[in-house]
Amino acid sequence: MLLQAVVQWVGDTHQNTSTSVSVPIRAASGPISLIAYGTAPGARRRRRRRPLVESTGTASRPRSEATPPRQEHTIATSDYSARHLSVLEGLEAVRKRPGMYIGSTDSRGLMHCLWEIIDNSVDEALGGHGDAIDVVLHADDSVEVRDTARGIPVDIEPKTGLTGVEVVFTKLHAGGKFGGGSYASSGGLHGVGASVVNALSERLDVEVDRNGKTYAMSFRRGEPGTFADEGEPTPDAPFTPFVSGSVLREVGKVKKAVTGTRIRYWADRQIFTRGASFQPDELFGRARQTAFLIPGLSLRIRDERPGSLTDGGFPLESTFRFEGGISEFVEFLAPDTALTETWRMTGTGTYTETVPVLTSTGAMVATELDRECEVDIALRWGSGYETVFRSYVNIIATPKGGSHQAGFEAGLLKFLRQQVEQNARRLKVGTDKIEKDDVLAGLTAVLTVRLPEPQFEGQTKEILGTPAVRAIVANVVAARFAELFASPKRDDKAQTAVVLDKVVAEMKSRIAARAHKETQRRKNALENSSLPAKLVDCRSNDVANSELFIVEGDSALGTAKLARNSEFQALLPIRGKILNVQKASVSDMLSNVECASIIQVLGAGSGRSFDLDTARYGKVIIMSDADVDGAHIRTLLLTLFFRYMRPMIEEGRVFAAVPPLHRVVVVHAGSKPNETIYTYSEDELKKVLAGLKRSGKKYQDPIQRYKGLGEMDAEQLATTTMDRHGRMLRRVKVDDAEAAARVFELLMGNDVAPRKEFIIDGAGLSRDRIDV
Template sequence: MSDSSPGANSSLEQYNAQKITVLEGLSAVRKRPSMYIGNVSSEGLHHLVYEVVDNSIDEALAGFCNHIQIQIHSDDSVTVEDNGRGIPVDLHEKENIPAVEVVMTKLHAGGKFDNSTYKVSGGLHGVGVSVVNALSEYLEVEIRREGKVYFQRYVRGEPRTPLVEKGETQRRGTRITFKADPLIFSETEMSFDVLVQRLRELAFLNPGVRIDLSDEKTLKDRSFCYEGGLTSFVEFLNKNKEPLHPEVIKFSGEKQGVAIDVALQYNQTYNEKIFTFANNINTKEGGSHLVGFKAGLTRSIKQYAVQTKMAKVDLEKLSGDDVREGLSAIVSVKLSQPQFEGQTKTKLGNSEVKGLVENLVYEKLSIFFEENPKVIKLILDKVLEAARAREAARRARDLTRRKGVLSDHSLPGKLADCQERDPVNSEIFIVEGDSAGGSAKQGRDRKFQAILPLRGKILNVEKARFDKMLENQEIRNMIAALGTGVGKDEYNPDKLRYHKTIIMTDADVDGAHIRTLLLTFFFRMMPELIERGNLFIAQPPLYRVAVGKQEYYLKDEDELNAFLLKRAVEKREVYLSGQGGPLPSEQLIQLMKTFSRYEELLERQSQRGIPGKLMEEILKIASENRLSMSNTDSMSLLKAELEKLGYEILSIELGEEEQGYDLELWDPRSVEGQVRIRLENRHLQSAEFKRLQELYAQLEIFHQTPYRVREAQGEEKFDHPRALFQYLMEEARKGTSLQRYKGLGEMNPDQLWETTMNPEKRTLLQVRIEDQYQADELFTTLMGDKVEPRRDFIQYNALDFRELDI
């Protein structure tokens, strides 16, 4: 499994034997969980999933598994299923319990201690799945092995059922479902995007292994499978970037039992992206393999520069940073006895690996450069340009420092600083424009809130080199105000003057653009601020509703709808057909909210080419016949029922493994003529369709029509919840004054304080990077030089936009 053993506690002399506590079984893990998974917040929570997935990956490395499925369920439990050999179930000779129970309940038990079962694995200490079991509210394991299906359930690490045989099967593999224990973890909400990053890495690092992830809550699903391995990984990193040379440079080798794989490609940007892995584990803090790679790369390029008789003055300028500008690279090593620094293995400690990686990189690159002189010439030109730009940036920094612009002692004139000197208790608002800046300065609490207004749009740092960036006055003002400095030599996040840096922009398109420019700056130039949780986005209200002399500030469309619904049912009673009394107001509000979510999903089906009317008829058929849509019989029944309703089936295509089929049909009754509709079985099995079924079931009470709405003026009748919803919303708006804010300058200082700046009432969004690769790609797409990827992004996401402020 993928976690290392906790260090043995040092033997300290105690007063007497009674003072010594022996924690039996997995109780040590529950007592000190952070020793095993790093922490009990979000990072440790997701580490549980990685532990289980890494077991499946170890089966893939051994050649027995090529498909792994991960599901996040609506209650935040997680299922991990693979088609490996299945955990052994026979009786363990020494422990006298089934082997699977040994693996699940004993620390340091597993198949990774002898090198014959797994030659290479992420977890060598056997604490992985037993730790997951110990820290789970419950864990269920299902094993398909040797034609039989076995099952066992555990609660907080303890077996609740014996291992039982529950059926026969032709398949093999292991299926583990667990729910993180809320008694241990401060948060138990699984993030789809956090898991995506790790699973994508594993798919790149293990060519041919397919990894599927789905989330029942967000209705997202992703599938990863890359035959190209590290080459595909580098191509992914350079997606939407302009490569310096067309082919990815890829090489591998084995030295002293260590398998080394490297892939790299330069691009026209100024950012360095190097990711390192040891036994499939992302070593975020680097280690000996990263040091070796950097040394080998620099040595090989400098050596070739000497051979080409590059001018001595240029050679002396070259540094390792110059050699790596615009480089995207992956370094993966696999070794039988890895030594990781830190329990969660983010740094490789094997000292011998440095020399092995350095020599291999130097040898392979030297050969490649000899055989590809055009490529090395392009690289050398870029490296020299980087060295000159670095020198220009140094001069620009020295000049600005002499002028006092970037020093701690010279703060920008526009900054309205706060009185508090402790950064922990201070916050700065970076505000768009002088108008909003004026309101913010008047509305703030000057004890701990600083205001820095920006004039216009800052420079797009995605397209600008470092020296050009330093010429931008607004960026210089920000750097000086924050106090961290900028650039590899001077940037120090510990000098941050405010522990909350809050971006506050308007709710229109210009505001969104300025916010994106600022986020690009922080992501590229001050990433530690994001990693440490210092960067936030203010959430000014979108609406102000006045009812008489009362004023209400509402954050977004959902809050507005909730407010209006509450107001709508205050003086009205809704009666359903066949029910004596009126619906309780709280139940009615909840039903209307559910209906609103149902309508949104139905609209999304229409955008995908399935008319809302057809989808509602499918939902009704599925509900009345309790169809699961997971087999041919369900699809056959659906086809027959649709034909009864008047639809004409044009063609049928069998789906994968003939578990169902796709239908192509049209509605002769439609006034739009013969519009062909494709109904894919895959879509009817998706999390999105299942969510629609759930909402349809929750609205079952609305299936009895008509509805009567009784109020002081009389009674109204409705035959559809849509008509009822629209009537209630229209009635709720009567007697109200609704203002939609676009600019912060539209608010008075006291309104801005009350809604957006007051810590007791405001809402702040913390900026976090959940998927580093996706974030990098997104900034390149939105802010980079290429127009086509940006256009494609806008077209793809256009369906999700309901309203756009211009």
């Protein structure tokens, strides 16, 4: 076999130069990674060091000892020959350069090794072999992966003369994913997973159920042998390597139909950094994702390590199994209320590809192959504008997309653009064209494609590069949507109409937002002519310290002007109840004077164009009366912020002022000034009055009851509602805004039945509970 040796010339440290050349080396058998070091021409002569491993021209078993740190050899160019080449044989190259295979030796590398083992079991399940995978993080820092798949082959591999188990765990680029007969599609392509994990493990035990028997084999740092365990297995047990040939032990019998593989290994702490540890949240999260992608697969994760915790809310033993597959995945991912049901679209396509194929003689021959690509899509539209899209190739996540995602977007945009043009009169669309963002707004979708030997861009498998997949996915999307839009069913017709309405609404929103965007941005806080004249701005340009009070009515505005701190508190009065944006269109919302004023003053845009970083104020405080009308106004404002300026709520920058309901004046005898107590509910007032009576204190009667903010003088308003040291504010959370939106949908939405039920249930409400 002709192998390539990479010979790196390391120059004088002052020259800081290096070159590399390829040298063909013929070896007897086995994969050999060969690295040699020498001095560049003209460099100073240095003391020659003994090579790490002497080249013999034949493959040998890896050493069981830990590999020492790398040593570089420097030799004079006049004395350089093949005897100076260092040969790293078999798995020794993995231990020498682990970063080349797993990326790093910290926690990420440790998790990479674990996923290499798990993915082998997942690939079996992907091919329809086995429906259960168990992963156990043991208390002794070992990890065990069990599956019910076909089991690693135990017969002899003809080229090496070794059992299939030993080939899988000791030979790089060996496995069932190269010849093309064992896997139609696979998440692992490189064939180095199990062998790399074995090389980087202090101990690895494997058991295989196959042919009615249980077979076992153990390894120490990649070398096969036996451990003399006394009780529980441990990497510290005495180890005896095989001297001549390896032995796959028969350790038990099982029923003929029982198959599967169990692998337990202890990561080599001589390789991995001191702080490297298994990450339970990553493990649980990716296991759940995998179970969504393979319907019927049960993935059970158990963490037995003492003191282990998860940040993602997972119990330390969780089982993931989803019969609905990616349809359930869409429901899990969706961030909003559904406008359509979750549609499932599947299809296949074929293409021809010229690839190098490994023949039985070991030669690589360029061969033209017919490929098949399976497409599976689940999607639905929701009431929001956020797009949630996940794409996968053979269950490998492709977060940066690729040809499959491009095909999905192109097919969807082309079809819906045609539908909008055909329904232009009903949709009241002019010459404007919908764009990709209009179609994707509110869409939650999961796209999976399965194909043999996919091409990825780069080493991270984040972008699918196979060109033919684009057209296949686009055709499947167009065909399935054509069937859906042509369906005579009433529900299908209603839901497809909803999709077109939403897409057109998003288009109009985008156009309106583009037209208003520049006028909404703050260039000069005090001189921006586009700001409403009724805005009473503050003097400070410090956004983080500034506050915008949205005040109900002009009467409260007059008092608030005197009560505020004009340095950092701005005031914006609104006239009564603003538009209910729950039912209004985006254009109607932007045409409403009060809504437009709030968006303009805040200066950060609305909807998808909202940019929190350009907001002109650090806090928005809704200051309304403490009565039913005030609560109604506050709810309308919360709905506006929730639907069109949600990041303000998500970042905790929207507040509701809590003004008092009562003012109790405690009368003191003599020259001592009277004391003022504010209460915020009827129950609190009763407790205060009862306390005053018990202590024998007098108070002015009748108690002042504030019907609105306009009844307060400036000092009272400042003390109770505006002064930072004495006021009471309630931070608005997303849950509060969602509740407000639900109430408005119930009371003012298009669905009559829930509203009727609500009115009937509330008919018996006590009038005493209504604060008028």
